[in-house]
Amino acid sequence: MIRLQDVCCTYGDGDVLSHLDLEIHTGAAVAFIGPNGCGKSTLMKLLAGVLFARVGCYHFDGEPITARRLEDQAFAKRFHQRVGLLFQASDAQLFCPSVGEEVAFGPRQMALSEEEVRRRTDDSLRLLGMGTLGDRVPYHLSGGEKRRVALASVLALNPDVLLLDEPMNGLDPRMKEFLRRLLLDLNGTGKTIICSTHDLRYVDGVFDTAVVLSEDHRIARIGPYGEVVADEAFLREMNVV
Amino acid sequence: MLPSWLQRAETYWPARDRDGFLDRTIRALLHVLALGRRRPLRCRHDRLSDPTCRLVCALGFVLLVSVARSPSFVAVAGAAFLVVLALQPASRIAETLRAAGPTAAFTAVILLPYALSAGPVRPVFLVLKVILSTGAVALVGSTTEWASLSGAARRLRVPALFLTVLDVFIRFVALLGEVALEMLQAVRLRSVGRNRNKSAALGGVAGSLYLRSRELAEELHAAMVCRGFTGEYHSPGPLALGRHDAILGAGLAALAIALFVWPSVP
Numbered sequence: 075m076i077r078l079q080d081v082c083c084t085y086g087d088g089d090v091l092s093h094l095d096l097e098i099h100t101g102a103a104v105a106f107i108g109p110n111g112c113g114k115s116t117l118m119k120l121l122a123g124v125l126f127a128r129v130g131c132y133h134f135d136g137e138p139i140t141a142r143r144l145e146d147q148a149f150a151k152r153f154h155q156r157v158g159l160l161f162q163a164s165d166a167q168l169f170c171p172s173v174g175e176e177v178a179f180g181p182r183q184m185a186l187s188e189e190e191v192r193r194r195t196d197d198s199l200r201l202l203g204m205g206t207l208g209d210r211v212p213y214h215l216s217g218g219e220k221r222r223v224a225l226a227s228v229l230a231l232n233p234d235v236l237l238l239d240e241p242m243n244g245l246d247p248r249m250k251e252f253l254r255r256l257l258l259d260l261n262g263t264g265k266t267i268i269c270s271t272h273d274l275r276y277v278d279g280v281f282d283t284a285v286v287l288s289e290d291h292r293i294a295r296i297g298p299y300g301e302v303v304a305d306e307a308f309l310r311e312m313n314v315v
Numbered sequence: 316m317l318p319s320w321l322q323r324a325e326t327y328w329p330a331r332d333r334d335g336f337l338d339r340t341i342r343a344l345l346h347v348l349a350l351g352r353r354r355p356l357r358c359r360h361d362r363l364s365d366p367t368c369r370l371v372c373a374l375g376f377v378l379l380v381s382v383a384r385s386p387s388f389v390a391v392a393g394a395a396f397l398v399v400l401a402l403q404p405a406s407r408i409a410e411t412l413r414a415a416g417p418t419a420a421f422t423a424v425i426l427l428p429y430a431l432s433a434g435p436v437r438p439v440f441l442v443l444k445v446i447l448s449t450g451a452v453a454l455v456g457s458t459t460e461w462a463s464l465s466g467a468a469r470r471l472r473v474p475a476l477f478l479t480v481l482d483v484f485i486r487f488v489a490l491l492g493e494v495a496l497e498m499l500q501a502v503r504l505r506s507v508g509r510n511r512n513k514s515a516a517l518g519g520v521a522g523s524l525y526l527r528s529r530e531l532a533e534e535l536h537a538a539m540v541c542r543g544f545t546g547e548y549h550s551p552g553p554l555a556l557g558r559h560d561a562i563l564g565a566g567l568a569a570l571a572i573a574l575f576v577w578p579s580v581p
Contacts, residue, residue, distance in 0.1 A: 124500045145338075151329035155507040165527065166497030169519040179516070183508030184327055190320075197318035213526050231507060232325045263322045 075100045075235070075266060076121065081130035083116055090116045092291040094130070098268065100234075103261045103280055105299060106270040108287030109313040114270035115162055117287070118239045121268065122159035123150070155184070158233030162240045164217070164224040173199070173215070173223050174208035180231040198226040201256070203249075217244040225253075236260060238269040242276050250276040272314060274303055286312055330509045337503055337517075344496045348489065366463035367470050368560040373455040375567045377448045385577035386436075389443050392570055396447050400454065407457055414453035419446045461485065470554075479546055487535055491528050498523060 076098040083091035090113045098104055106114045119125040120132060123139050132139045134153065144150040161167045170176040178195045186194070199205050202222040207215070212223055221244050228236070238257075242250050250273075257280045261267045271277055284302035286309075288294040294312055295302060302308070309315045380392050400408055422445045426438035459467070465478050498520045510516065 119500075122504060124504065148329050148331060151507045152327070154504050155325065155327060155329070159504055161497060161501065163497065165523075166494055167501040169498055169502060169516060169523050171519060171522075180505040180507055183329075183506065183510050185330060185508060194318075194320060197321070201318065201321075213523060227505065229321065231505065232321055234324060259317050260321070263317060264324070 075102075075135055076268075077133040078127075079131050079133075081120070081127040081132060083113070083120060083125060084128045085116065089128075090291055091120065091127075094293055096285065096293065096296070098266065098283075100266055101261070101264045102283060103257070103267040103299075104269070104283045104285060105277060105281040106268070106285050106287060107272065107274070107302070107309075107312075107314055108270075108294075109272075109289055112287040112289055113291045114287060115239050118159060118237050118268075118270055121235075122157055122237055123153055124159070155180075155231050156233055157235045157237060158228035158231055159237040160221075160225050160228050160239060160241055162243065164220040164244075167224040167227070168212035168220060171211065172208065173204065173210050173212055176212055176223055177227045177230050180227060184231075194230045194232075198230040199223075201229065202226045203252070218246060218249060221245060222249070233265070235266040235268065238267070240270055240272070242271060242273040247276075254278070254280055274315070286314070288312060327508075329507060337499065337506065341496065341499050341503060344492060344499065348492050348496060363557065364559040364563055365467075365554055365556055366459045367467040367554060368556060368563055369455055369459060370464065370467045370471070372563045372567050373451045376451045376570070379567075379570050379574055380444050380447045380451075383444070383574060383577075385574075386440055388570075388573055388577040389440060389447070391573050391577075392447055393443060395566055395570060396450060400450070403454070403458075407454075410457055411450050411453045414456075415446045415450040418449045475546055483532065483535060483539075487528075487532060490531055490535065491524070494527055494531070495520070495524055 076096070078094050078096040081091055081094040081096075082089055094117070106117060108114055116125060120127065123144055126132075126139075126141050134157070137143065137149070137153075139153070144153065168176055170179055174195055177198050178191050181191045181194045195208070196205070199208060202225060204219065204222055204226060207219065207223075212220060215223065221241070225238075225241070236257075241253060241257075245253065254276055257267055257269070257277075261280070267280070269277065269281070281299040284295075284297060284299040285293060286295045286302060289312075295308065306315060376392070376396070380389065383389055383392070400411060403411070419442050423438065423442050426441060430438040455464075461482075465482065468478060469475070502516050502520060506516070
């Protein structure tokens with residue numbers, strides 16, 4: 075489904091992703107693990123088609139994802155519907171005057187009936203425990219609530235691939251546990267879950283694969299999640315724990 | 316329990332719509348932010364002259380070029396500017412010309428009706444003045460760090476409040492640009508079909524950005540205060556003028572004399 079070949083990405087003057095080769099199959103649950111500044115968020119944005127590789131190529135379902143390919147508006151919109159990204163900073167993701175409109179923004183463009191849009195909006199908000207907050211102004215919500223609204227607005231698009239950039243940030247322990255179960259359920263329906271995290275405690279059992287990024291912006295190791303996180307000496311060397 | 320629609324794959328193909336404005340805005344913002352992130356080019360010549368002398372000479376140059384009414388004088392000033400520019404590394408020459416070029420082009424467009432009615436001489440004269448003035452300022456900006464520049468401005472008795480506003484603005488614009496970029500990218504990512512109300516989404520971005528900008532400005536100022544900033548910019552000790560400052564000063568004096576030799580349009 076997702077294939078990166080020798081991908082390098084630059085930010086300012088320096089490389090933030092260096093020669094990445096990676097393959098992710100449909101329905102996989104993959105965790106990107108690595109220290110701060112190793113390029114996890116950049117990789118997420120690259121996979122979402124927000125940033126593009128300086129060299130190398132990124133294929134999604136066999137199609138190259140490049141700036142030029144995404145100039146085809148129909149293709150770009152379909153791609154963005156299929157690949158949902160939860161930003162690390164939820165503040166930047168909320169731009170509508172009310173929580174309800176925020177979640178309905180995507181479905182409303184998908185030519186769904188107004189009844190279906192309302193159903194998706196209510197379901198998404200209820201799923202994330204925000205059922206009563208539909209009329210609130212997103213800007214005035216707490217950090218954790220903003221995060222949940224942002225996730226609800228991504229889920230309302232029903233994407234095939236969920237990219238979650240540090241989803242546990244700003245959530246209380248109960249919400250983290252809830253999100254862990256939600257990710258398991260979503261993965262159980264065949265959705266591909268890709269998540270960057272350094273909060274390893276709360277994502278136990280969710281992922282089948284771990285990709286460890288090193289401080290020099292390369293992939294240091296790809297392996298079964300349980301095996302990788304059990305290798306404490308390696309994680310310590312990678313500055314993850 | 317997941318709702319039924321979330322458990323099945325979406326069979327959706329988007330209707331045609333035009334989002335060129337959003338894409339162009341994102342690309343332009345990315346370009347501006349990339350410029351801001353670029354490390355300033357430094358070379359060994361930069362430390363040869365005093366920042367205050369450089370600032371005074373640049374301001375003096377801009378003043379002389381602005382008041383000049385003789386094309387001959389502007390030609391001489393242009394030659395002097397080219398000599399200084401030629402001593403810089405190639406990438407800095409390109410950077411200076413990139414800064415001066417668009418301003419000159421904009422001026423040329425504004426002056427086009429006048430050029431069509433009264434001939435091209437005066438508009439070309441004005442465009443040359445704009446190129447020289449913006450070029451000189453861009454050159455000082457690229458050869459002098461902001462800390463040295465604010466120190467030089469303080470030495471010239473520029474009010475601390477003015478420098479504070481400028482300082483916060485320079486640091487803040489990059490931060491706000493990053494937030495604006497993320498917001499526009501969020502709109503782009505969720506614009507997955509025909510959006511009949513694009514202006515509302517962009518209005519939402521503008522509104523959120525305004526609220527966020529106020530918060531950011533307060534946080535930025537608080538961060539500066541926490542690191543000992545009191546609103547005072549200290550003058551950086553006595554002037555340390557050298558041979559290169561003397562050459563710059565002599566060049567400016569020669570230009571000032573030339574202004575009196577060619578006082579008006581021949």
